[in-house]
Amino acid sequence: MTRASAKAATIHEIAKRAGVSIASVSRALNGKPGISEGLREHILAISREIDYRPSAAARQLISGKAAVVGISLGRKDIELRPYYILLYQHLTLALHRQGMVPVFFAHDQTARLPDSAGAAILLGEFPGDAREAWLGERQVPCVRVGESPSGFSVGLDERHGLYLATRHLVERGRRHIVFVGGELASPHKHLRLMGYRDALHEAGLEERLLSLPHEVVDASLTSYRYLNRWLVSLGKASTEPGHDLAFDNLPFDALACATDELALGCLAALEDHGIGVPQQVAVTGFDDLPTLADQLTTVRQDIEAVAERAVVLLGEALAGKPAQHVTLPVELMVRQTS
Amino acid sequence: MTRASAKAATIHEIAKRAGVSIASVSRALNGKPGISEGLREHILAISREIDYRPSAAARQLISGKAAVVGISLGRKDIELRPYYILLYQHLTLALHRQGMVPVFFAHDQTARLPDSAGAAILLGEFPGDAREAWLGERQVPCVRVGESPSGFSVGLDERHGLYLATRHLVERGRRHIVFVGGELASPHKHLRLMGYRDALHEAGLEERLLSLPHEVVDASLTSYRYLNRWLVSLGKASTEPGHDLAFDNLPFDALACATDELALGCLAALEDHGIGVPQQVAVTGFDDLPTLADQLTTVRQDIEAVAERAVVLLGEALAGKPAQHVTLPVELMVRQTS
DNA sequence: CTGAAAGCGCTTACAG
DNA sequence: CTGAAAGCGCTTACAG
Incomplete structure (x- = not known):
């Protein structure tokens, strides 16, 4: 990538450099037939060289419709989460940089998507999710954020x-590590x-799960309630009547949570029972939500990179290239709760 | 609004109907000088009549940049809420219908906004919020969602x-109605x-507040914890030892919550204490969040209408019209919690 | 296979 | 105040 020039390079610039007409450049760029392979290669090379980016506006003007990308959401109860807000923001930004326009669709409006959008980004998979197959049948190029079999x-x-979070807990000497997660079907x-x-x-440690229900109004509240209930029952079972909480000998010394939100609920429950974090119990999350997870030892995912890659892949899907799956790395952020 | 025609009306259509040149139409539409008031009115009337929508692509092509609207968010802890997700979706849709492109900005990136966006929609006001003044100085037209002094x-x-929610509770015979709200400074x-x-x-009833702290990781969790704490203390104060919950004579019979999320936390706390809703305690919310508030008696706000109006106002701001504030009505939805 | 030209919908100097 | 014309960057018949 060369330095950002004052004026973005146009098709004319390429034509001039290649000594051909703009028609040929257009054909080469769009993979249209009717041009010799040699010329195409040459033109493509030049366009790469000067970091040519097509004008979305011009293309729209001709095609009559914008390069609208439908962002198809997951189920309502899932989509209303902080993580998605962040993903939306970054997707919006990344699409805009490519001259594409984001428009949101509820997952059950997927049928209306092909009318107005020429491509789609699928978010929030769920059991029985048929969106990908449906869009595939209708030849709408799409990219899924998340795992996908195809x-x-x-x-x-x-x-x-x-694994990183749990191993970290082990390394800190924890031996009774509970996994806190809901929707294990997901x-x-x-x-x-x-x-x-x-x-x-x-x-060589034994696993123990704190399994939360599937349908959840609020992840933090749910993990709070379940952990609280557990702690209360532990207190009741204790031998000291009156002083109902005997947490000197808890059956766990760490909570590895599936998301930051779950971790936040757990932290609140521990706090309300006067249990020291990380002294008595260490807690880890997953996602690294800004603000909310500032203190939390957690697994950071680069939401911006996810959005960026999704848009790049969408470009390849639109260009008819073969499907591919990209897995982005994550990083352990050790902070104050472990 | 006439039926969606196969082809969107263009400036030429208007020119033909008005019997003028497209140049005049363009001037009229954009509030440019150099056109008589009479002609402008006439052209505007026709454009309204045929539901004319300018082509964003064409405008971009000329200006060299898209009609980007910066959506400036509130503080992180506030913005990560379901309500905002819904607002984003509707704003994105509404902007797209007007050929505008939404791009999100964190509130502390407001300084970077004028570079890339020609207008802004401000979300989530907070104490010391200087965004509006700042953008005003730089002549960036903007619209705020929420109350604004100017x-x-x-x-x-x-x-x-x-008022509607509370009066409804009164009409249902409730006499000890508690207001549940945080951030009373907002x-x-x-x-x-x-x-x-x-x-x-x-x-003629007495007010009683359950005031929640300002900085909140999760509204539902917070209201749950505070109400729970209160209920536990009530139970402890009861005369029946051992049976620590004596809720036959609660000091309140209704909770009027400032948001649906707060109401959800309260419902959970009541449920955990075996308190019947609405038999013993009625609960109301505010916002009518989809899915989450399906059972809740709440005050419905039309988020789609809010987004729609914000975009219309933005158009007027861009056209240099005098500032105005629009207040949208709300509606009481009586459901199962009252 | 290649190029000249028209045109997508709009704005904006430039003439009247 | 009003209009004819050029041009934004690109695609696509239409001729060679």
Whole structure:
């Protein structure tokens, strides 16, 4: 990439450099027939050289419709989460940089998508999710954010992420590490569970799950309630009547949570029971949500990179290139809760 | 609005109908000088009649840059809420219909906004919010969603909304109605509190507040914890030892919550204490969040209409018209919690 | 295979 | 105040 020139290079610039007409340049750039391979190669090389970017506006003007990308959301209860807000923001930005216009679609409006959008980014998979197949039938190029058995997709190394978090807890001397997660049926959550298991088995420790219900109004509230309930029952079972909380000998010393939101709920419950973090119990999350997770030891995913890659892949899908899956790395952020 | 025609009307269509040149149409549409008021009115009328929508592509092609609208967010802890996700979606849609491109900005990146965006929509006001003044100085037209002392803005009848909810509780025979709200410093939350007071005073009842802290990771979790704490203390104060919950004689019979999320937390706390809703305690919310508030008696705000109006106002701001504030009505939705 | 030209919808100097 | 014309960057018949 050369320096950002004052004026973006146009098709004319390429034509001039190649000594051909703009028609040929257009044909070469768009993979249209009716041009010799040699010339095409030459033109493509020049366009790469000067970092040519087509004008979305001009293309729209001709085609009569904007390069609208439908962002198809997941189920309502899932999509209303902080993580998605961040993803929206970055997708919007990344699409705009490519001259594309983002428009949101609820997942159950997928049928209306092909009318107004020429491509789609699929978010929030769920059991029985038929959007990808449906769009595929209608030849709408699309990219999925998350794991996908086929087609274009960009995902995270979820399994490795929870492995890192759990191994970190082991390294800190924790021996009774509980996995806190809901929706274990959900594919990527399941991957996180597997990462937890990887680390536990490696250390020869036994697994223990705090499994949360599937339908959830609020992840933090849910994890709070479940952990609280557990702690209350532990207190009741204690031998000291009156002083209902005997947490000197907790059956766990760490909570590896599937998301930051779950971790936040757990932290609140521990706090309300006067349990020291990380002294008595260490807590880890996943996502690294800004502001909310500032204190939390967690697995950072680069949401901006996810959005960026999704848009790049969408470009390839539109160009008819073969499908591919990209897995982005994650990073352990050690902070104050472990 | 006429039926969606196969081909969108262009400036030529208007010119033909008005019997003028496209140049005059363009001038009229863009509020440019050099055209008689009579002609301008006439052209504007026709354009309204045929529901003319300018081609963003054509405009971009000329200006060299897209009609980017910066959507400036509020503070992180506020913006990561379901309400904002819904607002984003509708704003994106509404902007797209007008050929504008949405791009998100964190509130602390407002300084970077004028470089890439020609207008802005401001979300999530907060104490010391200087964005509006800052953009005003730099002549960036903007519209605020929420109350605003000056400039363009679109808000809700918040005060009337909570008045409606509270009056409804009174009509249902409730006499000890608690207002549950956080951030009472926030302008629009304060309006909701005032609506609550209006209804209570009208009924000659005494007010009682459950005031939540300002900095909140999660609204539902926070209201849950505070209500739970209160209920536990009530139980402890009871005369029946062992059976620590004596809720036959609660000091309140209704909770008027400032948001749906707060209401959801309260419902969870009541449920965990075995308190019947609405038999023993009625609960109301505000916002009518999809899915989350399906069972809740709440005050519905039309988020789509808010987005729509914001975009219309932005158009007027761009056209240099005088600032105005629009207040949208709200509606009481009586459901199962009251 | 290659090029000259028209045209997508709009704005804006430039003439009247 | 009003209009004819050029041009934004690109695609696509239409001729060679």
